Amino acid sequence: MLLVNFTTDDHPRLGVLDRNAGIVVDLSQAAPALARDMLGFIALGDEGLTAARAALAGGAARIPLGEVRLLAPIPRPARNILCIGKNYRDHVNEVKSLPTGSGDVPAHPIVFTKAPSTVIGPGAPIPSYLDTSGTTDYEGELGVIIGLGGRGIARADAMAHVYGYTVLNDVTARGLQKRHVQWFLGKSIDGFCPMGPAILTADAVPDVRELRVQTRVNGELRQDGRVAELIFDIPTLIETLSAGITLEPGDLIATGTPAGVGAGFTPPKFLVPGDRVAVSIEPIGTLENPVG
Structure with missing residues (x-):
């Protein structure tokens, strides 16, 4: 699974990238209870990944890849x-x-x-x-x-x-x-x-x-x-x-x-x-x- 940090409107969100389909699943919409930043999402471990897989399979909150701007997956690491x-x-x-x-x-x-x-x-x-x-x-x-x-x-x-x-x-x-x-x-x-x-x-x-x-x-x-x-x-x-x-x-x-x-x-x-x-x-x- 490919996880991304992206924006369409200068507000970063987490998503799952499906390159074959050319879409990004917006996790802020498809799984709003999850952490909103990548470090928080990583800390969830398998819980977060399971929810992300379900969101990808669910077919909701899909955005064409051409309409998003991909950001650094971890834009500000907690440490060096x-x-x-x-x-x-x-x-x-x-x-x-x-x-x-x-x-x-x-x-x-x-x-x-x-x-x-x-x-x-x-x-x-x-x-x-x-x-x-x-x-x-x-x-x-x-x-x-x-x-x-x-x-x-x-x-x-x-x-x-x-x-x-x-x-x-x-x-x-x-x-x-x-x-x-x-x-x-x-x-x-x-x-x-x-x-x-x-x-x-x-x-x-x-x-x-x-x-x-x-x-x-x-x-x-x-x-x-x-x-x-x-x-x-x-x-x-x-x-x-x-x-x-x-x-x-x-x-x-x-x-x-x-x-x-x-x-x-x-x-x-x-x-x-x-x-x-x-x-x-x-x-x-x-x-x-x-x-x-």
Whole structure:
């Protein structure tokens, strides 16, 4: 099932997207007793999903997809987005010559965060003008959304804590990343985390390792990797993060990016105003944003 945050009149609502039928079911009408924001809805767990499935099957409150504007599924995360660096071997190789890179495959997950204010939705401009270094780069990634929270989650139990998946673009100011050594400032510029177009619930993904991450800039395929190629898989990431941090419903984990980032080219192919970046992970969909 695909869950969306959408609007037709500048008032965000939750919905279920049926791409085959080309409609969105407005949950505020079809199931008005449910939570009205995505974080509250995720906290409902199976109760919310059961009600959403019933609303989808009921045939009421249907809006043509062409009449809605999709927003970020979680427009304001409750906490920083948890991000994993250098989690594809081919990406490790392409950045080894950069000031922030090395040729060594990490022995343990590299963890950094992005501020909640980085999130923007599909179609919203990436504000590259806020990057004073002029080195704005893209990183298409699979986002994992936590459903059942907890601390000390064992690897064997980790996937039971996954609510669903979304598409993220971990936009990065490479110059700031180099200047400040740590990654937070270069990763946390306002608007530097496009998200969407939907949340695909975990029950609809038989094997997450088969999902394919592709990024195109102005139609040119730049990144193409499978989740199976992660150095540290999703259960390992959840076990590592939860060892001393209590994960909460709605927490987001950005799992890492494959090779093909702009900084990896000679000369670099950084984003400039007027570019369009599209990150696709089927069957979640395509997240497309212009560069402003």
